[in-house]
Amino acid sequence: MLTALERRRPLRRAREAKWRHVSRNIVFAGAAAATVNLLERPVVEPLARMVQRRRCGLLYMRRLPPPLHFMLAVVLLDYTLFVWHVLTHRIPWLWRFHVVHHVDRDLDASTALRFHAGELALSIPWRAMQIAAIGVPPDALHVWQNIVLLSILFHHSNVELPIDVERLLARFVVTPRLHGIHHSSVPEETNSNWSSGLTVWDSLHGTLRLDVPQQSITIGVAGYSTPADVTLAKSFALPFIAQPPT
Numbered sequence: 037m038l039t040a041l042e043r044r045r046p047l048r049r050a051r052e053a054k055w056r057h058v059s060r061n062i063v064f065a066g067a068a069a070a071t072v073n074l075l076e077r078p079v080v081e082p083l084a085r086m087v088q089r090r091r092c093g094l095l096y097m098r099r100l101p102p103p104l105h106f107m108l109a110v111v112l113l114d115y116t117l118f119v120w121h122v123l124t125h126r127i128p129w130l131w132r133f134h135v136v137h138h139v140d141r142d143l144d145a146s147t148a149l150r151f152h153a154g155e156l157a158l159s160i161p162w163r164a165m166q167i168a169a170i171g172v173p174p175d176a177l178h179v180w181q182n183i184v185l186l187s188i189l190f191h192h193s194n195v196e197l198p199i200d201v202e203r204l205l206a207r208f209v210v211t212p213r214l215h216g217i218h219h220s221s222v223p224e225e226t227n228s229n230w231s232s233g234l235t236v237w238d239s240l241h242g243t244l245r246l247d248v249p250q251q252s253i254t255i256g257v258a259g260y261s262t263p264a265d266v267t268l269a270k271s272f273a274l275p276f277i278a279q280p281p282t
């Protein structure tokens with residue numbers, strides 16, 4: 037649906053041929069799906085069951101009504117994902133992997149699936165900590181995983197929403213224009229709009245940015261400005277080779 041809308045109402049002008057861009061990102065998505073299914077799932081699923089059985093984590097310290105526990109677990113997962121996202125930019129060896137997501141020269145729904153398998157593998161201990169520290173039961177984990185996937189597909193998409201609709205939505209959730217600013221090649225713009233679900237985290241941290249017109253944004257990362265910099269093979273090798281300063 038998003039791809040059809042991107043065709044009808046594009047928000048930013050594409051720089052690369054769509055099929056080439058999307059097919060490259062689908063290869064990333066395949067490796068990402070394999071990593072999640074083979075490495076992440078076998079760790080986080082039993083962990084969430086154990087957390088529920090043994091009542092570990094912050095939310096199990098009080099006897100909360102189950103719907104409240106569920107809601108707080110989803111909200112706190114969203115906040116701790118915000119923290120993880122900041123860390124992937126701030127810690128150089130994590131940025132080596134996260135940069136693979138950011139070097140995409142066009143931003144669309146397929147970019148939401150373009151994460152290096154190494155970044156996803158490195159996020160497993162963090163995810164385990166989120167579940168154990170917060171006290172996330174399996175049902176809250178599953179709902180959050182689905183919400184995050186839908187949310188990232190939506191806010192990476194290159195869909196031009198009516199401005200009034202987007203202004204209203206952006207008060208609550210991350211929208212395509214907001215996340216477009218995070219994918220700008222200007223570092224001060226990249227260092228904003230870190231949220232993946234609710235925008236309240238950026239508001240609380242003073243990192244919400246709404247004032248950059250999409251037409252003025254060059255998507256990507258300085259140092260990776262040509263198609264030759266972001267070929268499939270190069271992108272996969274990126275974390276393990278010398279990187280230009282970004």
Ligand SMILES: [Zn+2]
Binds near residue numbers: 125134218
């Ligand atoms: Zn980022």
